[in-house]
Every structure is written in C-alpha cells, then in structure tokens.
Amino acid sequence: MRICIYLRKSREDIEKEKNGIDTLQSHESTLLELAKKKQYNIVAIKREVVSGGSLYSRPEMLSLLDEIEHNSYDAILCMDIDRLGRAGMKEQGIILETFRDNDVLIITPEKVYDLNNDTDMLHTDIKSFIARQELNLIKKRMENGRIRSVKDGQYIHNMAPYGYKKIVVNKLKTLETIPEQAEIIKLIFDMYVNQDKGAIAITKELKSLGAINASGNSNWSTRTIKAIIHNPVYYGAVYYQKRKYKTVGNKMTSTVNKKPIIVDGLHEGIITYELYHKAQEVASNRYNVPTREEQGIVNPLAGIMKCSCGYAMYLKKNYKATRLDCSNRCGARGTNIIRVEQRIIQDMKKYFKNLIVDFEQLNDDNKTSDNFKKIEIIKVNIEKKKQQLNKLYEFLEQEIYSTELFLERSKIISDEINKLQDNLGELELKVNDADIIQQNIKEIPKIQNILDIYETLSIKEKNMFLKSIINRITYYKNQDAAPDDFKLSYDMKISN
Template sequence: MKAVMYLRKSRMEELSNEEETLERHKKSLTEFAKTNKISIIKIYEEVVSGDTLYSRPQMLQLLADVEANKYDAVLCMDIDRLGRSSMSDQGVILETLKQNDTKIITPRKFYDLNNDIDETYSEFESFMARQELKIIKRRLHTGIKRTIKDGGYIANAPYGYDKIYKDKIPTLAINEDEAVFVRMIFDMYVNQGIGSLTIAETLNSLGARPRRSDKFGRTSIVAILKNQVYIGKIVWDKKKHIKKGTKNNTKHITIYNKPEQWTVVDGLHEPIIDKELFESAQEILKNRYHPPYYKGTVENPLAGLVKCGNCGRTMQRQYMHRGERGEWETILCMNKGCIPSAKLAYVEESILHFLYDEMNNIAVELKTEQRPKKDITLLEAALDATEKEISTAKQQRSRLHDLLEQGVYDIPTFTERSKALEEKLATLQEQATAQHDAIKKAQGTNKLKMYKKIKSVLQAYETADAQKRNMMLKSIIREIVYKKEQKSKPHDFALSISFKDL
C-alpha cells in the first residue's frame, strides 16, 4: 500500500515547539507504518492553523496529488489533523479522498470512506472536532479578555518596550535605548513645535531604527504619538479581522470599531510619557487635521504633479470612505480600473524621503568636488570649434545630395561618402555632449543650486499649507510617474521623479 504521511500541529499544542511536536508525531507514525507494513512515499508537514483549508498549502498539494491517483492512503495521528474547520472545507477533504478511493489511516482506526459505516463515523468525528474547535476558540478569547482586563499586553511589543512576564501575565518593560527616542518624539512635537516628518528624519540621522522597517517616516511617528500604551494604557478591540477563504486565496478583512467599543484599561507596565504631555500631542494632532471639503484653495500638495504610469493621466486626490473605518485621502487615476490607488500620505512621504536622499547625495558630491574652480575658457573654445565642425559636416551632407543629382557621384560613391559623413557627425555630437558636461562640472553651479533649492523646500514644507507645498514641489519637480501592481500592499508602489532643469 502506497501511503503519505500528513502532519499538522493542533491548536492545543500552540504553546509547545512545533518542530518537537511534528518530530514526535513523525516518529510515532513511522513506527506504526513499519509495524503494519505501510510504505510511506512522501511526508506533508504543516504548522499553520486548521481553521481555513485554503490557507494550508500542504493540504491543498496533498489533495491535488490524491486527485492524480498517486496514493492509496493518508496516514495521520487523528482524523481531526486533516482539518476541523467549516463543514464545507471538511466536505472538500473527505469527498476528494472518497472519490479517489484513498483511505485514511490513524493509529486508532482505519477509514474506508466508500464504506457507509466508516463514512458516517468519519463525519461524526469531524463534527465533534468542529465543536471542540469552537470551545477552544471561546476559551482562548475568554483568556485574552481576562489578560487584557488584568492589565496584560499580549500583542507584539511596541517601540520603546520589551515583552516580559509578571506572575505568568504578559506585559511590557521599558527599553531605555528606544524609550529615549520616544520621549524625544513627544518633546519635539509638543514643546518644540516640530513636525512629524522632521522628527522622523532627525531620528534616522541619530541612528534610531523602528522595529519593522529601515527608517522612521511620518506615519510611524504619528502612530507613536497616538499610542496610549506610552501612558500606561492597554487598548483592545480597536479592530477585528475576518478571514474569507476561496479556492484561489484567502482574504483578510479588517473592520475598525468605534472608539466607544474599544476596551481601555490600566496596564501593568510603566508609562514612558506623562498623561499631560500625551494629551497635548493629541490636541495638536486634532487641530492639524484638514476637513474633506473644498475651501477655494489647492488642498492637494501633489496637484498636477503625479502621472499614472499606465495611461499617463494626471492623478487626482480623492477621499475614500469605508463605513466605520472612516475617511482618508488617496491618489487615484480617474481612468477607472487603470491602476491601484494609494494613500496620498504614503506617496507624499515617499517623495519627501526621495528629496532628503537626493539632497544628501548632492551634499556628498559637492563635498568631494570642493576645489578651486577651473578656468573654462579653453573648454568653451573647444566646444565652439566642435560645434563649427558639426555645422560644416551638416552642410557637406546637404551638398552630397546635390552632387548625386548632378551626376558627379554615382550611387556607390554617394553611399560610401554618406556613411563616412554620418559616422563623423555622430562622433562630433558625442564630443560636444562630453564638452558640455565638462563645462558644467567645472562650473559646479547646477548641483549647488539644486542642493539649496531642495533644502529650502524641505525646511519650509512641514509648516506650509497644501497650496504652498504644491508650489514648492512644482518649483523643483517636473513630473512624478506613479506605478503600482494589482493586489500589492499599501506601501508597494514605485515613483519615478524627474527634476526641472535649474
């Protein structure tokens, strides 16, 4: 009998090491197969939850192989290891095995799904497994609620804290290496009146790094400013996640709850920020919000700048409303279905990061090129001579056609001399381009002018309104081409930014 082994860690074993669990099961099933003379030709291992069939790649591959009639049986620790999710998911698994006459073997029982008694028994066990899963979920949910009400923190530790346990309850301990930057963020924002983008760039220049990205940005700074964990609070039930499985993929839908539905309790952890400073930050954040209606002035800082990478149309600002999730600004191509949209704040932040990087690169180039300015008289004379040669060559090219028409040149002679002349012209034009570049490099004025212009824009940007921001960006940027793939993540877009010739 050709059989495969399917291993999956159950929810009851989530606190144990999955490798140890699967290895223990593998050893038990291997011994069982040896004793019963069952030939194991492949092993499928899975450590994901059994909630949704279509989020389990190994099971999907197993079912595909079963449909190809590769195996006679599936060996597993218990029938609920195959899955105990919805009735429809379990029906797919059992029906696939039945139609292809593939047996289920466990150390406790042999199942032939084409036998009425075995099929009924397997369906009954699957039903009991689903009921057990519901009970486990309720217990887990109750345990989480209890931990939250006791002041425990069960999510990933936020920036400025480390995860610890106190009397077996998960909580947080201050990470002083990061907490110093958290205090700096609130002090700069509230007491010094510095904007979130400038704060982000300051932290990046000081070597601070967030937990899940390469550098701080405006959105990560604002998220820290809004997080009540820094005043010793635990906030839960802000949102809930729903998984919807299809045959092709599993969609994760997030629903944002209203503030009155949140659970807010005092945490066991020590605060990093005092309450008065935190509330001052919230007031500033609230007052900097721009309401979604036209005021007679430009409200989009990127107006007229961003072009769709697919159709070339100018992209527009639009407010999105998703029920209880509230509103936010997006940058959108008005050609319906042309390209996925992105949050305007993400695109704006990416542009500003690009400008900061470009300014710093120019500063490095200027520093390495600091030397007495060259006399460009000879360079200009050489360029003038080259341009005269180009003009003469073009006149010669024109006379070639006259000589051909007059019969002075035959066609082979005309072709030969025309080719030589075109090659000479191409060489001269390349030479002129190189001479132009040499003059610009010797002058060094363009880079310095660009550096000063970008720096002035970035210094004034944070405190400017949308209309002034738009004017400042247009003073240095000619065009921004936006590209984004379908079904990509919110931050996964590409910008191609071209500067004006200053």
C-alpha cells in the first residue's frame, strides 16, 4: 500500500503555536510512529503551511487530489478526518468523492475509512445523512397522518369513485352520492351477481343503455367494471394501501397488499355489504385469466428466457398448446414450450458433457503443488522487505537519514513489495481457480443426473434448476420460420 501523509493546521493549532509548539512537526512524528507500528509504506509527506479556508488556497491538497487521480496513492494518513476539509460541505464533497472514486482509504490514528463502504460514507457525510433521515421521517409522518384519516372513515384519495363526489363535512373528507350514477352502480352489481353476466356482457349492456361513465361517454371498459366490483367504497367502506410500494434501485414497484386497511367510512354505501360479498364470491368462481401473482410460476423458463429483441418471453395458452411468445410482439414467431424445453435439455446435456472434459484438461495443466511452493517463497521475501522498511524508520529516528532520503528509500522498497504482492495475488488466484475447477468437477455429475430426470420435476423445480445453471437464454426466430427452426444462445453460470 502506498501511503501519503497529509498534515494541516487547525484553528486550535494556530493558538498553540503562539506558545511555541510546532504542531505540524509533532503531528508528523505521531503519524510516522503509527506508520512504523503498522508497517505502512510512506511514499510522500505533504505539509499544508498556509491555512486558508477554501480548497483553492490549499496548494498541497490540490496537488494531493491531482496525484490521487493519477493513482499515486492507496491511502492517506492524517490526524483526523476534519483535516482534509472542513470548509463547507461542497468542498468536502469534492475531496471525499475524489478519494472514493479512486479507492483511496483515509487512515487516522482512530479509524480507517473506506469511502466505498456505505456506513463509512454516512459517517463522513453526516450532514446529508441527517437530511435523508429527516426526509424519511417526514414521509412516515405523512403516511401515518393518512392512515389516521382513513381510520376515522375519511376518503383521502384524489379522485372520487364513480357514483360519488368528494365533499368536506366538519373538516372531514368524505363522499356524497350522485343519484343517477348510483343507479348504474346498483345495476352493475345486480347484473354481475343475479344475472350471471361477466364484465364483457356488462359493458355491452351499459353501452346499449347509453349509460354515461366518469369520462362522460358510453365507452365502458371491462377494467372499469372489474374495479367497481372489487371496490369496498360501494358498501360504505374506505380503504388504504391496496398496493404496497417498494423502491428497488431507482425503480418503484408495487404488489397487491394482502392486508390493506379497510374500515367503515363516513359516507353512505350504494349497495349492501351482503351484495358486495356475493360479488366477490362470484368473481373468485368465475374463470379469469389468472394474474401472474395469483398463479405462481407456471412458466419453467420464467426469469431466464429473453427474446432477441430484449423483451421477456411469456406463456400464451390456446386450445391446442402452450406457446412461448415475445412480450414485445417484435415479430419473432412463438414456439410450443415443449419443443423449447426439449431443445434446452438436449443442449445442456451436450454442454456439460464437453465441460467436464475441458475441466479435467485444465486441472492437469494446473500443477497446484508448484504454486503452493512459490506462494511460500514470495511470502518470505515480502517479510524480508518489511524488515528493511523497519530499518529505514530507525535510521530516520537516529537522524542517519534525512526525511528526503527516507522517502526515497521507502518508495523503492514499497515498489518492490507491491510487485511481490501482485505476483502473490496472481498465484493465489490460480490456486483458487484450481479449487473452483475441482468443485465444478464434483458438481457436474449432479447436474447431469437432474438433466436426466428433468421431465419428472414440477414446474417450480424446473425453474429453480434452470436458474441454478443458466443466467440467460436468448431466443431467435423469424416470422415465417418452421416450428423447429429457432435458435437459442446461452449465458451459463458455470463455464471454463
């Protein structure tokens, strides 16, 4: 590790200096003492003599940042993290970012900071951390406020549901029935429960009656009908959190909340609870194309199969067969899932048969015991170099070496140590690879056994198994291709 010492006076230090103490000198010996104890390779010392507030009046810091960007150091050693930058968060931000982006550690007598480690970053970036915490608290308070309002029976959503308009009574948000729309709601529930009509039949019926929807026309959609059937507002309830939201990376996703808040509302219902309840029963018995969430995994290739256009492939059932189709409708022709699975299993059997031969070959080439011997020799040499480094510190202390001479020698030895450590790393990787190869050679027969009984697995097991060996399969097929005329390319988890 190449380390640069950075020294800078604080305001208190300037006070002390009035009493004749050379703070930079005393800091320097403290840090060198630490370096000796920990066997650090000090390759430079920077002394900030001017004590300006802003970054641009600190020439040593500027040259330090420049050298960090040119990969001169692996770590900075300083008295405490405040020495790096205390003038304003913006400036501190530039400094810390440069350290972080170049993987440079900050070492102080108390602690080693790795800015690529989240918790360390929070420590240094404490101000923005607090701001984020506050934001979360505000969000939570707002959410709690909304939940309290719902529990009071208030209707807190932006839009009134069809059949109602939003009103405020005694400062409480609630709904008022719109009589002519309420009649249509009653009609929809009646058709659904008592006349055995589905959403499609109901939309036709409403159109023929000329019933006006929320957008002011008669183009009712089946989605609207289904949403009405499942909305507890119509028997006089209010709800909150029907869906749960979660942020993954930068994307917000939502799922059905199995335990939403549903309580009696302040408003009057349009239908009875009994009728609403019956409608839910009818809905659960009626054949619906199940949503992916309800059906669990029915596609053994879920999550691994992509069309060549980049979109996922999905399963489409018709009276003849279950086909795998591009969800983007890019023009790639679909294929019967059975053909695709058969092809995959066939390809996998071939792949692993060849892979085991390759691995055995590689294993012979890797004369592991030789590598172990080399590793031992290098370790001994690194130890010797470290002893030489220790000598340097003694020479510096005894003033046999000047600081300049010390740095010069220390740099040479540290370069040598770095080279040895690189070689060591390479050898260790080789030994490690050999280990992985050994493990894989043991794993492959197990995989081959499962491939042989693939047909007997459940869909969920098939999916789990394929995901354990394959990262991604890409599907290629032309629009006018014959049924078996498709290509698959694989991104495998295990390869040589």
